[in-house]
Structures are given as structure tokens and as C-alpha cells.
Amino acid sequence: MNPPETEHTLDLRGASAAIAVRVEKAMHGDLKTSLADCDPLLSEVVHYTLFNGGKRVRPLLTVLCSRCCGRDDDDLYLLAAAFEYLHVATLVHDDVIDRAAQRRGKETVAARYGLAAAILAGDWLHARSMHLIGKLAGHEGLEIFCRATASMVNGEFEQLRHTGNIETKEHDYFRVIRQKTGNLIASTCAIGALFAGADRRHQQALATYGDNIGIAFQVVDDLLDFQGDAQTTGKQTGNDFVEGKITLPLLHALDGASEEERQTIDTLIRGDRTQSEAYQRLMAFIGRHEGFASAARTAQQHIALAIDALAPFSTPDNEDINVTLLQGLADYIIARNK
Amino acid sequence: MNPPETEHTLDLRGASAAIAVRVEKAMHGDLKTSLADCDPLLSEVVHYTLFNGGKRVRPLLTVLCSRCCGRDDDDLYLLAAAFEYLHVATLVHDDVIDRAAQRRGKETVAARYGLAAAILAGDWLHARSMHLIGKLAGHEGLEIFCRATASMVNGEFEQLRHTGNIETKEHDYFRVIRQKTGNLIASTCAIGALFAGADRRHQQALATYGDNIGIAFQVVDDLLDFQGDAQTTGKQTGNDFVEGKITLPLLHALDGASEEERQTIDTLIRGDRTQSEAYQRLMAFIGRHEGFASAARTAQQHIALAIDALAPFSTPDNEDINVTLLQGLADYIIARNK
Numbered sequence: 001m002n003p004p005e006t007e008h009t010l011d012l013r014g015a016s017a018a019i020a021v022r023v024e025k026a027m028h029g030d031l032k033t034s035l036a037d038c039d040p041l042l043s044e045v046v047h048y049t050l051f052n053g054g055k056r057v058r059p060l061l062t063v064l065c066s067r068c069c070g071r072d073d074d075d076l077y078l079l080a081a082a083f084e085y086l087h088v089a090t091l092v093h094d095d096v097i098d099r100a101a102q103r104r105g106k107e108t109v110a111a112r113y114g115l116a117a118a119i120l121a122g123d124w125l126h127a128r129s130m131h132l133i134g135k136l137a138g139h140e141g142l143e144i145f146c147r148a149t150a151s152m153v154n155g156e157f158e159q160l161r162h163t164g165n166i167e168t169k170e171h172d173y174f175r176v177i178r179q180k181t182g183n184l185i186a187s188t189c190a191i192g193a194l195f196a197g198a199d200r201r202h203q204q205a206l207a208t209y210g211d212n213i214g215i216a217f218q219v220v221d222d223l224l225d226f227q228g229d230a231q232t233t234g235k236q237t238g239n240d241f242v243e244g245k246i247t248l249p250l251l252h253a254l255d256g257a258s259e260e261e262r263q264t265i266d267t268l269i270r271g272d273r274t275q276s277e278a279y280q281r282l283m284a285f286i287g288r289h290e291g292f293a294s295a296a297r298t299a300q301q302h303i304a305l306a307i308d309a310l311a312p313f314s315t316p317d318n319e320d321i322n323v324t325l326l327q328g329l330a331d332y333i334i335a336r337n338k
Numbered sequence: 339m340n341p342p343e344t345e346h347t348l349d350l351r352g353a354s355a356a357i358a359v360r361v362e363k364a365m366h367g368d369l370k371t372s373l374a375d376c377d378p379l380l381s382e383v384v385h386y387t388l389f390n391g392g393k394r395v396r397p398l399l400t401v402l403c404s405r406c407c408g409r410d411d412d413d414l415y416l417l418a419a420a421f422e423y424l425h426v427a428t429l430v431h432d433d434v435i436d437r438a439a440q441r442r443g444k445e446t447v448a449a450r451y452g453l454a455a456a457i458l459a460g461d462w463l464h465a466r467s468m469h470l471i472g473k474l475a476g477h478e479g480l481e482i483f484c485r486a487t488a489s490m491v492n493g494e495f496e497q498l499r500h501t502g503n504i505e506t507k508e509h510d511y512f513r514v515i516r517q518k519t520g521n522l523i524a525s526t527c528a529i530g531a532l533f534a535g536a537d538r539r540h541q542q543a544l545a546t547y548g549d550n551i552g553i554a555f556q557v558v559d560d561l562l563d564f565q566g567d568a569q570t571t572g573k574q575t576g577n578d579f580v581e582g583k584i585t586l587p588l589l590h591a592l593d594g595a596s597e598e599e600r601q602t603i604d605t606l607i608r609g610d611r612t613q614s615e616a617y618q619r620l621m622a623f624i625g626r627h628e629g630f631a632s633a634a635r636t637a638q639q640h641i642a643l644a645i646d647a648l649a650p651f652s653t654p655d656n657e658d659i660n661v662t663l664l665q666g667l668a669d670y671i672i673a674r675n676k
Binding site: 131142 | 377494
């Protein structure tokens with residue numbers, strides 16, 4: 001699964017790198033103020049976790065969505081940074097919860113600086129992101145944002161509830177990933193539009209775009225957990241199985257399975273999930289029932305919905321470069337291999 | 339140390355109980371909406387941690403400060419609830435960091451529901467509190483609040499830095515407690531005033547009141563950690579020593595100590611702090627140098643400063659009952675035994 005080297009991809013790479021540079025400049029500037037007079041360790045931990053090779057997808061979305069709606073100034077990059085702060089805050093707390101030692105090939109905050117530093121730095125980033133959103137996107141922006149963060153937490157709880165249960169429905173799976181990923185990405189896009197003063201119709205269109213690429217992103221993530229190349233992704237495959245997460249490839253495979261096969265899979269999932277043989281059997285089962293291909297098609301459908309949602313921004317004679325980049329980003333998400 | 343049964347105390351008890359009832363009603367109402375359609379476990383954890391015998395000091399302050407400035411409506415109790423949400427969010431995360439099994443004689447969230455639930459429920463409460471503050475106290479209120487929460491995190495980091503170091507200065511100690519407790523209590527008071535539309539002078543007066551009672555509260559907490567009755571406080575004494583926290587009674591005792599005594603205390607603190615004999619020797623040292631009495635005097639001075647700060651609200655002919663209650667609360671803080 002290599003990303004196709006189309007013109008869009010090249011545009012997107014250049015544009016996203018240029019945007020990331022401005023977002024990181026805004027982050028450095030903001031941290032200089034907000035961490036002034038702070039403990040050096042807090043500053044070190046916050047910098048360590050923020051400048052850690054992240055893809056900066058969320059800030060990119062904020063910037064492109066605001067630009068589509070006609071606003072592009074210095075404050076935009078600070079607003080975009082706030083979404084990265086929140087994203088990183090959740091990763092830091094997630095790593096504590098998962099007791100993870102590494103992220104993107106580097107030590108996690110908890111592994112390097114301890115539990116207290118990880119929880120507190122996550123809280124600091126959370127507070128700072130809210131502060132910036134409230135300041136730059138006003139009460140309405142803050143409300144969209146807080147609703148998305150609250151739903152993220154709820155998604156985690158629902159996911160815990162479904163752990164190891166093959167009776168999980170596709171509906172439950174989509175509810176979880178929409179809450180964990182879709183809503184926040186939708187809010188990233190909607191707040192970018194709101195910041196630019198877009199009307200409700202355009203805000204809603206970009207929220208729909210964000211919701212669908214968020215879902216596609218998560219489905220691709222779940223596919224990469226089975227099929228990714230550990231060298232490229234920086235993650236071992238099979239983590240979801242070990243954690244008992246029931247993801248879309250498995251759900252689609254179960255749809256076509258006999259009662260006997262379901263029983264076998266149930267036993268597998270309730271058994272010792274650290275056994276590589278169990279994982280190989282699961283992989284074979286999903287492959288036999290075309291769960292991977294089917295999940296990939298679902299991701300593709302959401303990408304198509306995302307691109308459709310951009311229609312209000314397309315004019316026959318003059319394609320806005322930012323809209324083209326949002327289309328390119330949607331294509332990249334489906335084609336990504338890390 | 340029993341609270342004196344003055345008329346103020348009785349007024350305060352009745353008034354604070356009545357306010358707590360309205361705050362808890364506001365909390366139940368808010369949770370009904372904000373947790374609607376949420377996972378039952380998230381709802382259970384949030385309720386477990388919020389309705390856990392807390393003293394509701396912060397909401398009480400918000401309400402009294404707003405009332406002093408002339409506003410008292412239903413929204414006030416929701417705003418007050420937001421301060422309790424944040425307070426509880428920090429307690430839940432603190433208990434994870436301290437790996438505490440009990441709080442107020444009940445299991446901590448982490449002990450009862452696990453690490454994931456504790457971190458996530460804390461994040462949920464944090465987000466919800468910001469949401470409510472932004473909604474009810476506007477951008478200015480949110481900014482005061484976020485600055486206070488960021489400083490709280492920083493106070494924790496500075497405290498970690500000073501752990502076990504008897505070279506810590508009184509200035510460092512006050513910096514830490516101001517950041518950990520004073521600023522947030524000051525913001526609770528200032529936002530109450532802001533919510534009521536008070537001018538800057540009155541906001542500032544109540545912030546000064548809050549800062550000083552916050553400091554006194556923490557100094558009394560540190561005294562209770564040495565001298566409290568475990569039955570009454572619900573906490574074992576000597577925790578701060580075990581954790582290597584250098585608090586005011588010790589700092590004041592060190593001020594009057596010889597170089598030889600300082601060496602002895604340094605050795606004690608760098609040694610095995612779980613030894614009850616070591617703790618007894620520390621207690622004797624502090625007592626000999628009147629560290630307890632001296633710290634209690636400092637707390638009393640801050641209470642006097644808090645009461646002085648209320649001057650702009652006092653008129654010779656007509657004392658506002660809410661101002662009287664704030665004075666009573668200050669007196670209670672110094673006299674409390676739990």
C-alpha cells in the first residue's frame with residue numbers, strides 16, 4: 001500500500017510541510033509565553049511530547065478549512081496548534097492507560113519522565129488547548145470543541161465495554177470510532193470554518209468532510225494494525241487483537257461466517273491473545289472471508305462521502321487550491337501506509 | 339483544634355449546607371444532560387467521584403462572591419459546580435499519581451474502576467468544567483480559569499523538584515502552594531465576581547481574599563498532616579514526610595536550627611522515610627523549634643489579610659450577610675480540624 005505519486009500528493013506534501021512549519025512556529029511562540037516562568041521540567045516534557053515527529057494532520061485541517069472560507073492570518077496557525085495540543089494530550093494519557101513504552105519509535109512521556117509528569121503534562125496541554133480555542137474561536141467554538149473531547153472520552157469507555165466481545169455490532173464499532181476520532185476531526189474542520197466566519201452550511205459541509213475522513217482514517221488504522229509494515233508504521237502489528245479490540249475487518253469477516261466459525265473465533269478471542277498462533281488463525285479467518293478487502297471498501301466509501309461534502313466549495317471555473325488540497329488529503333488517508 | 343461554635347460558624351454551616359444542596363442539584367441537572375447517551379460506566383464513575391462527601395468549599399466561594407456583587411440566579415449554581423468538577427478532576431488524577439487506594443475513607447476511582455477509568459473520567463470532568471466556565475463566565479473568565487489550572491500543574495512540577503531537599507526556601511514553598519491552591523481559589527472568587535458584573539476593584543479584592551484563604555488552607559493542611567486526628571481527617575498523619583514534602587512547619591523549624599541539626603534532618607529526610615522512628619524525631623525537632631506554632635501564626639496572618647481584603651464590601655451601617663459568611667469561612671479555615 002504505497003501512496004500514489006499523483007500531482008495532488010505532491011501539492012499536498014509541499015503545502016502540508018509549509019503549513020506544519022508555520023504551525024510549529026506558532027507553537028514555539030505560544031509556549032515561550034505560556035511556559036515562561038514555568039518549571040524547566042514541565043517545559044521539557046511539553047516540548048518533548050509536542051515535537052516528536054507528529055504528522056500534524058489536525059492543524060493542517062484547521063488551516064485548510066479556514067482558508068477555504070477565506071481567512072488566513074497568524075492567529076489561524078495558533079488556533080491550529082491548539083488542536084495539536086489536544087491531540088497530543090490524549091496520546092500522552094492514552095500511553096499511560098496502555099502502559100506503552102514507545103511511540104513513534106521514541107520513549108513515551110510516562111516511560112521517560114514518569115507517571116506524574118505524563119498525567120500532568122497531558123492536563124497542561126488540555127487546559128492550554130481549551131484556553132486558545134476559547135480565545136480564538138469564541139464561545140461557540142469552545143462548545144463544539146468541548147463536546148468533541150467529552151465524546152472522545154465516552155468513545156474510550158464504550159470501547160472498553162466491547163472489548164473481547166464478538167457480539168459487538170458494526171453500529172457499535174462506528175459509534176466508537178466516530179466518538180474517538182470522527183467528532184474531533186469534524187470539530188477541527190468546523191471550528192476552522194467558524195473562525196473564518198463561514199455560514200452554517202459551509203461549517204456543516206466541512207464537519208461532514210472531517211467526520212468521514214476521521215472514520216476512514218480509523219478504519220485504515222485498524223487495517224494497518226493487521227497489514228502494516230512495522231518498519232514503516234513504527235508499530236507492531238496485531239496490537240488490537242492482543243488488546244481484544246473488535247475492529248471492522250473482523251466484524252465484516254464474522255458477517256459471512258458460520259455459527260461454528262463464530263464459536264471458534266469467540267474461543268480464540270477469549271483465550272490467550274498473546275499467542276502468535278492465535279493471531280495467525282484470526283488473520284487467516286479474516287482473509288478467507290475477505291474482511292480486509294471489505295473494510296478497505298468501507299474506508300473508500302467514507303472518503304468518497306468526504307469528497308462529496310466539499311461540493312459547496314467547488315465552482316466550475318475556479319478550483320480553490322485549498323479545496324484541492326482537502327481532496328488530496330482524503331486520497332492520502334486511504335492510501336497511507338503509516 | 340475544634341472549630342469555635344460562634345454565631346458565624348452556625349450561620350456558615352446553615353448557609354453552606356443550603357448552598358451545597360443547590361450546587362448538587364445543579365450538578366445532577368447538568369450531568370443528566372451532559373451524560374445523556376453516554377456509556378453507563380462513565381456516568382457511574384463521574385457520579386461516584388462527584389458525590390463523595392466533598393466539602394464543596396470552592397462552589398461555596400463562587401456563590402458567596404457572586405452574591406456579594408449582587409447576582410444570585412440558577413446559572414450561578416451551575417458555574418459553582420464547574421469549580422467542583424475541576425477540583426474533583428484534579429483529585430482523581432492526583433490519586434492516580436500517588437497510587438492512592440483511599441480518599442475520604444472510600445476507594446479511589448483508580449482503585450475501584452481502574453487506571454483507564456480514572457484518567458478518562460478526570461479528563462471528562464476537566465473538559466466539562468472548561469465548557470461551563472466558557473459558557474457562563476465568557477472569554478475573560480475562561481482565561482482566568484485556564485491560567486489557574488496551568489499554574490496548578492506547574493506547582494506540582496515545582497513541588498516534585500523540591501522533594502526531599504531541605505535547602506528549599508520559604509519563598510519556594512509559598513510559590514508552590516500559591517500555584518497549587520491559592521491561584522485556583524482566587525480564580526474561583528474572581529470569576530464569581532466577574533459573573534456578577536463586578537468592577538475590577540471588587541474582582542481584585544475577592545481574588546486577594548481567595549488567594550489568602552487558599553494559602554492559609556494549605557498551611558493548615560500541612561499542619562494537619564502532622565497534628566491531625568486520623569479519625570477526624572480520614573487521613574493518616576505523616577504522609578508529607580513519607581513523600582519527602584518540605585512544608586512550612588519544618589521550614590520554620592529549620593530557620594532556628596544549628597548547622598549540626600540541619601545535617602541531622604537532612605540525613606533523616608534522605609534516609610528511609612517510612613520508619614516511624616524517623617518521623618517521631620522530625621516531629622520532636624519541629625516541636626522544639628516551635629515550627630508548628632510559627633506555621634499556625636503564618637496561616638493566621640493570611641486569614642487576617644483575607645478578611646482585610648473584604649473591606650470594599652463592608653459598609654458601616656449595613657453588613658451584607660454574604661460578606662459575613664466569607665469572614666466566617668476564613669475563620670473556619672484556620673480553626674478546621676479536618
